[in-house]
Amino acid sequence: MERNIVEEIRGRFPKEVTATSNLRGDIWLVELRKEHLPAVIEYAHNTLGGNLLTMVATDRVDTEDDYLIDYVLGWYRQGQIIVFRTTARRGDESFTSVTPMVPCADWYERETKEQLGLMPVGHPNPRKLLMADDWPDDVFPMRKGFKLDTQIPTKERSSFPFEAPEDAPMFNVIPYGPYHFAIHEPIYFRFHADGERIRGVDLRAGFNYRGLEKIAETRLTYETIPFMAERVCGICGSAHAEAYSRALEGAASIEPPERAKWIRVAMLEMERIHSHLLWLGVASHMVGFDTGLMQFWRVRDKVMSLAELLTGNRKLYGMIVPGGVRRDIREDKRKVALKVVQEVQTEYEELLSAVLDLDTLKRRISGVGHLSNEEARRHSVTGPMARGSGVDMDVRRDFPYEAYGSLEFKTPVEPGGDVLARTLIRANDTLESIKIMRQVLEGIPGGSVHKPIDYIPPDVTSVGLVEGPRGTDAHYLITGRDNTVYRWRVRAPTYANLPAAKLMLEGETLADASIIIGSIDPCISCAERIVIVNMKSGVEKVVSGEDLGRRPI
Amino acid sequence: MNILPLVVNLTLAILIAPLLDGLRRKITARLQNRVGPPVTQSWHDVLKLFSKEVILPEAGGILFVMVPVLTLVLSLAMFATMSTVTAQAPMVEGGIIFIELVVLSAFTFAIAGSASGNPYGVVGGSREVILATIVEPSMIASLVSFVMLRGSTTLDYSARGYVSLIPLLMSGLAYLLCLLAESGRTPFDLAEAESEITGGPLIEFSGPSLATLKLGQYLRNLALCSIPALYISVLILPGLEGVGYSVIVLIVYLVSLILCTLMLSLAESLNARFRLLEASRFYGFVLILSAFSLILAYLAPTLGL
Numbered sequence: 125m126e127r128n129i130v131e132e133i134r135g136r137f138p139k140e141v142t143a144t145s146n147l148r149g150d151i152w153l154v155e156l157r158k159e160h161l162p163a164v165i166e167y168a169h170n171t172l173g174g175n176l177l178t179m180v181a182t183d184r185v186d187t188e189d190d191y192l193i194d195y196v197l198g199w200y201r202q203g204q205i206i207v208f209r210t211t212a213r214r215g216d217e218s219f220t221s222v223t224p225m226v227p228c229a230d231w232y233e234r235e236t237k238e239q240l241g242l243m244p245v246g247h248p249n250p251r252k253l254l255m256a257d258d259w260p261d262d263v264f265p266m267r268k269g270f271k272l273d274t275q276i277p278t279k280e281r282s283s284f285p286f287e288a289p290e291d292a293p294m295f296n297v298i299p300y301g302p303y304h305f306a307i308h309e310p311i312y313f314r315f316h317a318d319g320e321r322i323r324g325v326d327l328r329a330g331f332n333y334r335g336l337e338k339i340a341e342t343r344l345t346y347e348t349i350p351f352m353a354e355r356v357c358g359i360c361g362s363a364h365a366e367a368y369s370r371a372l373e374g375a376a377s378i379e380p381p382e383r384a385k386w387i388r389v390a391m392l393e394m395e396r397i398h399s400h401l402l403w404l405g406v407a408s409h410m411v412g413f414d415t416g417l418m419q420f421w422r423v424r425d426k427v428m429s430l431a432e433l434l435t436g437n438r439k440l441y442g443m444i445v446p447g448g449v450r451r452d453i454r455e456d457k458r459k460v461a462l463k464v465v466q467e468v469q470t471e472y473e474e475l476l477s478a479v480l481d482l483d484t485l486k487r488r489i490s491g492v493g494h495l496s497n498e499e500a501r502r503h504s505v506t507g508p509m510a511r512g513s514g515v516d517m518d519v520r521r522d523f524p525y526e527a528y529g530s531l532e533f534k535t536p537v538e539p540g541g542d543v544l545a546r547t548l549i550r551a552n553d554t555l556e557s558i559k560i561m562r563q564v565l566e567g568i569p570g571g572s573v574h575k576p577i578d579y580i581p582p583d584v585t586s587v588g589l590v591e592g593p594r595g596t597d598a599h600y601l602i603t604g605r606d607n608t609v610y611r612w613r614v615r616a617p618t619y620a621n622l623p624a625a626k627l628m629l630e631g632e633t634l635a636d637a638s639i640i641i642g643s644i645d646p647c648i649s650c651a652e653r654i655v656i657v658n659m660k661s662g663v664e665k666v667v668s669g670e671d672l673g674r675r676p677i
Numbered sequence: 678m679n680i681l682p683l684v685v686n687l688t689l690a691i692l693i694a695p696l697l698d699g700l701r702r703k704i705t706a707r708l709q710n711r712v713g714p715p716v717t718q719s720w721h722d723v724l725k726l727f728s729k730e731v732i733l734p735e736a737g738g739i740l741f742v743m744v745p746v747l748t749l750v751l752s753l754a755m756f757a758t759m760s761t762v763t764a765q766a767p768m769v770e771g772g773i774i775f776i777e778l779v780v781l782s783a784f785t786f787a788i789a790g791s792a793s794g795n796p797y798g799v800v801g802g803s804r805e806v807i808l809a810t811i812v813e814p815s816m817i818a819s820l821v822s823f824v825m826l827r828g829s830t831t832l833d834y835s836a837r838g839y840v841s842l843i844p845l846l847m848s849g850l851a852y853l854l855c856l857l858a859e860s861g862r863t864p865f866d867l868a869e870a871e872s873e874i875t876g877g878p879l880i881e882f883s884g885p886s887l888a889t890l891k892l893g894q895y896l897r898n899l900a901l902c903s904i905p906a907l908y909i910s911v912l913i914l915p916g917l918e919g920v921g922y923s924v925i926v927l928i929v930y931l932v933s934l935i936l937c938t939l940m941l942s943l944a945e946s947l948n949a950r951f952r953l954l955e956a957s958r959f960y961g962f963v964l965i966l967s968a969f970s971l972i973l974a975y976l977a978p979t980l981g982l
Contacts, residue, residue: 296796296799297796298796298797298800299796304875305871305872305875305876306872306873306875317800319803320800320803320804320953408949409872410872410873411872411949411950412863412864412866412870412872412948412949412950413863413948413949413950414709414863414945414946415708415709415946415947416949418709418710418711419709419710422710482947482948482949484864484948484949484950484951484955485948485949487949487952487955488949488950488952633952634800634873634874635867635870635873635952635953636952637873638872638873
């Protein structure tokens with residue numbers, strides 16, 4: 125039965141909720157006073173089972189003299205998105221933290237604190253998240269008053285306050301990152317290991333922070349942001365361009381032409397096939413099965429050639445823009461593409477069955493990195509991470525966008541909760557994507573591929589969801605007046621999934637750490653989008669004496 | 678001590694040890710649908726590393742400098758204890774010394790890890806110690822049973838045959854399985870495990886010290902891959918004499934090297950890396966196999982097997 129989540133929340137909190145309204149279609153706005161925020165979010169997330177999609181604070185000091193604080197939750201089975209909105213007056217830059225009850229709000233609230241200077245009162249550990257160690261504590265880059273050319277007064281570099289288990293002195297500290305062979309991207313895990321057994325984990329992110337959102341607000345226009353969005357990530361670029369475009373099209377209340385929708389689906393699915401093949405290769409390498417790496421990447425190369433054929437680029441397709449797509453798919457290319465997709469399918473199926481038969485590989489990935497269904501829900505993980513723990517969610521099916529409503533596909537769900545389950549999800553997802561890709565290439569309707577957007581009303585809040593290869597990409601948007609966004613926040617799936625790594629790693633061995641972290645399919649540059657970080661601070665710390673605990677064998 | 682076989686052994690060893698590694702890389706590459714580096718690549722790597730500056734980690738002491746040299750010396754010493762392509766070994770009764778050198782060099786690599794002071798080196802070192810502890814007993818048992826079966830501790834081709842076929846084959850199989858772990862390649866590259874502990878003991882080594890260490894490892898692998906030639910020789914060589922004899926020894930030796938390399942490449946291409954626990958389970962079975970070969974070798978003359 126269809127439940128109306130908005131009504132349920134109104135019924136439960138008649139006094140606290142000050143107003144509700146429908147923003148558009150499946151997106152609702154629930155306004156409340158600041159002090160009621162934790163109770164309502166806790167009820168919505170923990171009791172009603174909403175998935176925390178994103179949390180955004182916006183500086184409105186130049187217009188309304190306040191800060192908007194929005195928690196966006198999604199109910200996949202009901203197909204509803206609710207924006208919980210409250211405000212903080214200027215001069216009272218704080219709000220009550222929901223992290224003690226809803227642990228997945230941790231990163232969002234820490235980011236809000238360092239980017240906008242809104243203090244999450246009651247947050248258990250409001251330390252830095254994205255900014256460099258020598259970034260001053262009283263300069264907030266996402267405030268409207270912060271200009272891009274501001275000279276930053278550097279402060280004495282403080283060391284990052286890592287968490288340690290209580291009996292920590294007994295354990296060896298093992299730094300995993302910021303540069304590690306296995307993950308290829310800068311993220312710093314700090315293990316407290318008892319021999320090879322991991323007893324405590326803490327992680328530090330932020331080495332890849334580039335300040336894209338600030339650049340978008342100040343330098344870019346509506347038309348140029350999709351290309352920046354695509355560069356949020358080298359692997360799931362189209363998903364970001366699509367999420368931004370959907371959010372903007374929603375705000376402007378326009379729909380792209382039918383043919384453009386189908387081409388968009390082709391781009392997104394091609395990207396998913398590429399991403400999963402890439403991951404399967406990397407995962408094989410992480411457990412020492414290099415033949416898997418070579419073979420999966422051989423097939424992956426075909427997908428890249430296919431992308432080159434259809435878009436002119438092997439990666440970063442540059443196709444999706446607000447209002448449609450930039451290039452049409454010519455008839456002759458469509459036929460070749462169909463043939464390539466068939467080849468990819470044959471080769472992939474053969475390869476997959478051979479690889480999944482390997483005992484040594486299976487033994488390495490089954491039973492490690494366990495994330496239970498309750499934990500997955502509690503931490504609002506997304507994509508293959510959630511589906512691998514039996515949480516059935518898929519934006520393509522639950523909030524059908526573009527042409528997905530008229531396409532046939534299944535959403536693989538595995539109850540296992542271990543690395544094997546996540547591997548199977550991605551392996552089967554690839555087959556579904558190949559199926560979708562074929563349906564699109566066979567049934568694509570005719571017509572134009574782009575519809576210009578004439579007018580974008582200002583001050584409209586919009587959310588664009590896309591099922592990226594790693595999970596739900598949530599782009600939050602407030603339209604502005606100067607042909608650019610007033611606020612744009614990118615929530616890549618890794619941002620939601622990475623904090624859960626702590627749960628998965630504790631109690632496991634160092635040998636399995638790589639594949640467990642790998643099983644998130646972490647995309648660090650996605651998670652950290654936003655000012656150039658002093659990379660040295662991280663690196664110097666790793667090689668400094670305190671980390672290099674010497675211990676006789 | 679026979680000087681001529683010693684000179685032949687050492688010259689040959691230094692020349693072909695990196696080539697053998699190159700061959701392994703080439704075969705592995707072909708099995709993975711890659712073109713792969715040229716067979717001489719490992720030689721180029723070693724020479725390039727020798728031309729680089731020496732960098733010592735602050736935490737590394739005198740042991741850190743010593744270990745690569747020690748590894749090289751121990752590996753070279755192995756070639757004084759056995760035949761490669763000469764009929765006679767440089768040293769009489771060298772079998773026991775060979776076994777000691779194999780065990781000693783495995784632990785030297787573990788010391789390399791803790792000598793660097795890097796946590797990954799320490800973890801890699803402790804893995805190597807555990808792995809060596811579970812593999813070496815089988816290795817020793819299989820070699821001792823081999824020595825007993827051919828009735829001589831001299832590792833050369835002048836064998837008078839063997840006592841019993843079944844324990845010989847068991848011993849040979851156990852030896853080859855131990856070779857998988859001893860070679861330090863996937864699926865038993867636990868100590869180095871690039872994607873887990875970023876090279877383990879190797880992590881802090883660079884330039885000439887890494888080159889020396891690598892060369893030592895290549896030589897050790899070559900020495901270990903040479904032993905199966907002796908197994909083959911006791912099966913086919915007794916009774917042969919003259920010029921044909923030397924040619925056949927050469928052929929047997931090359932065949933042994935290529936078969937061992939092929940086996941290592943296949944194991945590398947078709948397996949994921951073992952965990953420590955799985956490896957110890959695997960080598961538990963190998964230990965049973967080698968122990969049986971030892972018992973049968975001891976009982977063979979009495980039972981008339």
